[in-house]
Amino acid sequence: MGGNVMRPSSTLRFALLSVPILAAAVALLALVSTIEAATPQDVDITPSTGPAAGGTSVEITGTGFLAGPSLAVTFNGVPATDVQRQSDTRILAVTPPGAAGEATVKVTNGDGLATSVSNGFTYLGAAPTVTDVDPDSGPTTGGTSVEITGTGFKSGAAVRFGGTAATNVNIVSLTRITARTPAHAVGEVDVVVTNTDTQSGSRSDAFTYEPAAAPAVTSVSPDRGSTGGGTIVTIRGTGFASGATVRFGNNAATNVDVESATRIIAVTPSRGSTGAVDVRVTNSDGQNGQRNNAFTYITAPAPVINSLSPDEGPRLGGQVVTITGxxxxxxxxxxxxxxxxxxxxxxxxxxxxxxVPSRSRTGDVSVRVTNPDGKSHQRSNFYTYLGAPGIDSVSPAIGTTGGDTLVTIRGTNFSEGMTVRFGGTRGTDVDVVNRTTLTVRTPEHNAGRVDVRIESSAGERATRSNGYTYRVPATITGLSPTSGPMSGGTMVTITGAGFDSGSTVTVGGVRATQVDVVSSSRITARTPGRPTGPALVEVRTSDGVLASGTRYFVYDPAPPPGQVTGGAIPRSGAGLFVFSGGSNNQLVAAAVSAGCPQSRVSFFATAGGRFVTYLPDAPAFVNAAWNSHFSGGIPPSTPLIAACR
Structure with a gap:
């Protein structure tokens, strides 16, 4: 018994052996499940553009494309047609119709997992169409200016006549193009317009190339000039073609510019002697036209300088000036x-x-014009080189953040072509009035102080630090109280924003008094006297800008005479009150109405720094001072003291 060893049963051995096998199987199944449930990856669509009408055959490449009933491709949610899975890495499909613009392409595997590619395909707008070409014929030498009408023309479109690119193409609008025909062989050609998105439209046999007629010269203006050459002439005629050359006698003109089939600009060559010469125009096809004795070479007079504008500028040069003469x-x-x-x-x-060239020193210099024949004319002290600019003042030095404030800058050495910047932002409508004054309109800017910088055309600068202050535009949002007597004197409070020191207040166009700018959002002022009715309250900031916001102050009708309009007449003791004006009898009646009998009341007023008294029942001499002071009656809104004994 002691040698017996207990061994596990066959069932237990199988169970123990199965544990690792089952674990491996589970891991394998998980791996397979992960592989088969993978979403499509690295999706790319070729081509990536096509017409909005759909129908573009596209190839979709990537990885993890799986077959199955759920396999689908959509463009902005619209199913593609003829979807064919070629392999795990390739699908073919045909685009559905869609709106012009970028579309999201979604690829859904057969197991339902999907991947979307934002902006994966672009639907192009409608292709251009060509409906007419005018004129519809021209010479084989090209150069015919034509107008093409149609639809869908876009900026950057190209035009071809029979496969050859046109020149001077100008996209005038979506329906109109102007261009110049290229040279081409005789015959009818198609005209094709191709937009930058590669879509094109054409009109078959829209233009006919005809055998070019020989050019003809009808006039040359001016018809005479210096033997030294250099005369700018205009040649008129017919049949001029792009690339044409011009000769004066046997010498070739320079700077030839064929502006149209009927007009050429050229510069005459020099000639060794005076006299008339023929002018000949030769097109690139070899055909030519000539006008005999069309230009006469003369011994030209010297140039003459009459004026120079502007006649001053920075010493570093760079100023563009015009010389007339x-x-x-x-x-x-x-x-x-x-x-x-x-x-x-x-x-x-x-x-x-x-x-103007640069110069090391400032001051006046002469200006000389010398023609190619050596003849010249000079004007002494005709142009002034200025030193570096400087800023002395900016006025007004404050304005609103919305800009458009007209500012005057004074300083030194101002010149044409100057720019002005406020806090780095360029001002507009710069007008250099003279060497020491310029005006400019401020640009928009955030609130706060900014530097003002001027710069000459040569790059010389001057800066005034914190030279201008942008503030929030002034606005009125409240007024209290909103009414008061015609006599004025009501202390009102105006609330809002953007008020500054120096702001003024008017009521109905009449300036208020005792104006106190308490803060940028609060002003107090005393109303002036005005007739009955509403009066517009306005605030102008120190730079003269009117605050926005409408508020009215209503002047109340004056109370009738004999009324107590403020305070009260006491039944006993003394009290201050305001009387609406009237006679002594009306004053006494007001006291009696208030409960103080005539026999007990007395009145006091100030007159020239002293008190005057009125006792209704006293002898006349007692009330003499009172009656003298109020000889015309008691005025409205008079403050008085009443005592009731």
Missing amino acids: SNFLSGAVVAFGGANATTVNVRSASRIEVV
Whole structure:
């Protein structure tokens, strides 16, 4: 017995063996379940755009696409059609119709799990259409200005004639385009408009290229100019094509600009002698037109400078000025105090635009114009170089946060082209009145103090720290009391916002007195006298801006004479009261009405710093001072003292 060892039964051994097997099986099943229940991942749609009408065949790529009855693809919730699962990584579908704009694409696996891709597909708006091209024919050399009408034209659209891009395309509106035709062989061509979203519309055989007619020159203006060349001329005629060249005699013109089929701008070349020459225009197809003796070379007079505007600017240069005069030639050189300007544009024989060069010193300098033939004209002390600008004052120095306050800045060395900034924000309507004064309208800005900075066209700056204060716009929200006597004198309180020291108050257009700006939200003032009825109460801040908000003060009708309008006449003792005016008899009647008999009442008033007395039953000499003071009767709103013995 001692050698016997107890062994587990076969049933127990199987149970013990099954534990790890069952655990492994459970883990395996969980893994399989996780794999099969995975949602689609890394979803991408190609192409990602298509028409709003739908019908675009798309390929959806990703991972974890599972077959099953729930497999579906939607675009903004609308089911796609012809959905086909090609593999775990690829689905084919056809887009449904949708509204123009971005759409969310949702892919739902066969087991019901889904993934959405925001903005995964973009529905494009309607494709453009072309309904007309006018004119519908032009030369093979191109350059015909046409107007294309239709629908759905978008900014950036391109235009092609027979596959060749048009030039000078201008999208005027959704229904209108202007363009210039390119060169093309003879025949009819389609006109195609393609928007930036690649959608296009076309009109078949919409434009006909015809054999180009030879150009013809009908006039040249001016018809004479310097042998040194440089005369800007306008050539008129017909059949001018883009890329045309111009010759004066045997010499090629420069700066040729074919503005249209009937107009060319060019600059004459130089010539060794005077005399008339032919002017010939040659199109890019080799055809040409000529006008004999159309331009005469002469010994040109020297240029003449008449005026310069503006005639002063910063010493660092950069100011654009206009020189007016006569006999200016293309290629002319302009010098300021001996320094040649680098940017000179001869706009015509009478006008030059030039950018002033820099100079190390301030002061007046001469201005000289020299034509290509060497002839020149100089004006002494004709332009003034200014030093750095400075700011002396800003007025008004306060305004509302809404901007648009017209401000005057005074200082030194102001010049045309200056900019003004308030707290970094650029002002508008800058007007340089003279060298020491400019005006500007303030921009919008948050409340608070800001720096005012001016800057010349050359970049020189001046800053006035905390030079301007933005405040909340003044507004009236309350008035108390809202009524009072015609005689005025009512102390009112005005509440609101944006009030500042120096604010004024008017009632019915008459200025109030004793105005006290207690705070930015409270003012007290005393009403002036006014006729009966409502009167508009207005507050103007120190910069003259009228506060918003409407409040009225009502002037009450004056009470009839003989009334106690304030205080009271006592039945015994003394008391202060206000009398509405009238005679002595009316005064006594008021006392009797209040309960103080005539035999017991006496009245007192101030007159010139002393008291005067009225005793109804006393001899006349006792009341002489009173009667003298109130010889015309007792005025309205007179304060008196009554004593009842």
